[in-house]
Amino acid sequence: MTTLLIAEHNSSTLSSATLCALTAAQAIGNDIHVLVVGKNVESVADEAASLSGVAKVLCANADVYEYALAEPMGDLIVYLAANYSHIIAPSNSESKDFMPRVAALLDVGQMSDICAVLSADQFKRPIYAGNAIATVTALDAKKVITVRASSFDKNAQQNDQKCPVETIDFVAESVLSSWQSDDITESERPDLSSASRIVSGGRGVGSGENFALVEALADKLGAAVGASRAAVDAGFVSNDLQVGQTGKIVAPDLYMAFGISGAIQHLAGMKDSKVIVAVNKDEDAPIFQVADYGLVGDLFTIIPEMVGKL
Amino acid sequence: MKILVGVKRVIDYNVKVRVKADQSNVDLTNVKMAMNPFCEIAVEEAVRLKEAGVASEVIVMSVGTTQSQEQLRNALALGADRAIWVEAESDIEPLNVAKAFAAVVEKEQPGLVILGKQSIDSDNNQMGQMLAALTKRPQGTFASKLVIDGDKALVTREIDGGLRTVALTLPAIVTTDLRLNEPRYAKLPDIMKAKRKPLDTLSLADLGVTPKSHYRLDKVEAPSTRSAGIKVASVDELISKLKDEAKVI
Numbered sequence A: 001m002t003t004l005l006i007a008e009h010n011s012s013t014l015s016s017a018t019l020c021a022l023t024a025a026q027a028i029g030n031d032i033h034v035l036v037v038g039k040n041v042e043s044v045a046d047e048a049a050s051l052s053g054v055a056k057v058l059c060a061n062a063d064v065y066e067y068a069l070a071e072p073m074g075d076l077i078v079y080l081a082a083n084y085s086h087i088i089a090p091s092n093s094e095s096k097d098f099m100p101r102v103a104a105l106l107d108v109g110q111m112s113d114i115c116a117v118l119s120a121d122q123f124k125r126p127i128y129a130g131n132a133i134a135t136v137t138a139l140d141a142k143k144v145i146t147v148r149a150s151s152f153d154k155n156a157q158q159n160d161q162k163c164p165v166e167t168i169d170f171v172a173e174s175v176l177s178s179w180q181s182d183d184i185t186e187s188e189r190p191d192l193s194s195a196s197r198i199v200s201g202g203r204g205v206g207s208g209e210n211f212a213l214v215e216a217l218a219d220k221l222g223a224a225v226g227a228s229r230a231a232v233d234a235g236f237v238s239n240d241l242q243v244g245q246t247g248k249i250v251a252p253d254l255y256m257a258f259g260i261s262g263a264i265q266h267l268a269g270m271k272d273s274k275v276i277v278a279v280n281k282d283e284d285a286p287i288f289q290v291a292d293y294g295l296v297g298d299l300f301t302i303i304p305e306m307v308g309k310l
Numbered sequence B: 001m002k003i004l005v006g007v008k009r010v011i012d013y014n015v016k017v018r019v020k021a022d023q024s025n026v027d028l029t030n031v032k033m034a035m036n037p038f039c040e041i042a043v044e045e046a047v048r049l050k051e052a053g054v055a056s057e058v059i060v061m062s063v064g065t066t067q068s069q070e071q072l073r074n075a076l077a078l079g080a081d082r083a084i085w086v087e088a089e090s091d092i093e094p095l096n097v098a099k100a101f102a103a104v105v106e107k108e109q110p111g112l113v114i115l116g117k118q119s120i121d122s123d124n125n126q127m128g129q130m131l132a133a134l135t136k137r138p139q140g141t142f143a144s145k146l147v148i149d150g151d152k153a154l155v156t157r158e159i160d161g162g163l164r165t166v167a168l169t170l171p172a173i174v175t176t177d178l179r180l181n182e183p184r185y186a187k188l189p190d191i192m193k194a195k196r197k198p199l200d201t202l203s204l205a206d207l208g209v210t211p212k213s214h215y216r217l218d219k220v221e222a223p224s225t226r227s228a229g230i231k232v233a234s235v236d237e238l239i240s241k242l243k244d245e246a247k248v249i
């Protein structure tokens, strides 16, 4: 039995979520092959070849894979599927797009966002915004699985000897959909999904200009910036910063929430953080129920004071 | 162009669900139910396309229990023209739902299918993508903007790094993200009118779908809870706690 792990990468390196999914794949217990798909991704395949626990790397390099469109990705993975009992990927906006396609084309169910591996066919996954944890057994011979990266440690161990890299010549077609443009947020700050510290702002921050305060504190701490849905909806910050049930799921060592009330959908994305700090002027805000350290007060005086004293 | 929209009955998003004492599932007795918020956004988008003259008819469809008809009536009050209710267990799996939708797509030939990206109960985020695969139609998931331009749908998608726009050749499948639109509320006269709009009832067998079990639910537990923390009185105290006690800065 062999597991196919689909790597997440930015065309130059593997993401840390891929290393977390590798840990999940190892818990399943099969041999592991890693699939690296994209355009000019030979160096990523090379990096994957030195990961411990990986028996083989498959590399599919073609223009059609550049933007990981669901249709060609799905066709490629289905083409490879015959040899695998488990097809697994870290949960992200690309795998959420193509993995259910793979499952449907194989006529199997998908196990979304697993947070624990109990055996090769039994897993735990959060439901109802993480307010319940389901134990589920997959009944299909082939299992299609996405992994909640924040629930698994990274496997960053290297092997001295690299495993073989096999080139996949299959080039999927994409006739019905095409990439038009990207509007990608460039930032020097750590990546929200993998940062060890996060400073988040909510509706209480009041405006996009005021978010400079949150950013100043984040920069003092070397932290990533996050936000609530309300802050994104109001246009204070871009959508990629949303933390929550339907945004990014994070579990940093330190999560600081400023002007965030603590709706269940927001808590769903951050309540597994190691240490949570909440600053809110309403002493009854629900966020205080999950905070290790709560400070009741006005963020507009508290943040500048913190920046000054750190 | 016809638009087919999916509507799912789920727990109201304001309600925090509880797990049953025997851990067999969550407890939904006497819990407030509503239309899945992402489905509300899907209905709104379809109705706006009709108001803009792009769509000729909006059909809403739900695969679920008898009570799902409430959410279909609600969608009719919001402006949909007719409804299809496919009777099924409340925990019917996404692939089976996708097969029921695929059968209706085959029959109705909508130019566009709009679905919520995820339902807030099972949090699967699968059905739209599965439907696209089964019907061999292109997909635009997690849409925050949708423009119909001739035989193309331009879909701006919320992705991890920001936004990505793709062009889909119609007919296509689109799933909604939170910022696609702000759904309207139904007005009383429209709620009255909705009672007279057509609502067809079908069974899975009528659609030629035999539901299959792809997984088994073994147990449902409450998540581990965080122990309540403390309130600090000042920034100085907070900084010293983070440094000396939590050791995170």
Ligand SMILES: Cc1cc2nc3c(=O)[nH]c(=O)nc-3n(C[C@H](O)[C@H](O)[C@H](O)COP(=O)(O)OP(=O)(O)OC[C@H]3O[C@@H](n4cnc5c(N)ncnc54)[C@H](O)[C@@H]3O)c2cc1C
Pocket: A201, A202, A203, A204, A205, A227, A228, A229, A230, A231, A242, A243, A244, A245, A246, A247, A248, A258, A259, A260, A261, A262, A263, A264, A265, A266, A269, A279, A280, A281, A282, A285, A297, A298, A299, A300, B013, B037, B038, B120, B178
């Ligand atoms: C389907 C669905 C999905 C959702 N997904 C998500 C998600 O992924 N992520 C998410 O975050 N939300 C999500 N939400 C929205 C969620 O329900 C809440 O509406 C949202 O999290 C509220 O954001 P907020 O806490 O910033 O705003 P509010 O609830 O308005 O809270 C603002 C807080 O700021 C405080 N405040 C105001 N001024 C100050 C000040 N000067 N100093 C200190 N404190 C101040 C207030 O006391 C208040 O507690 C979702 C909702 C739905 C229906």
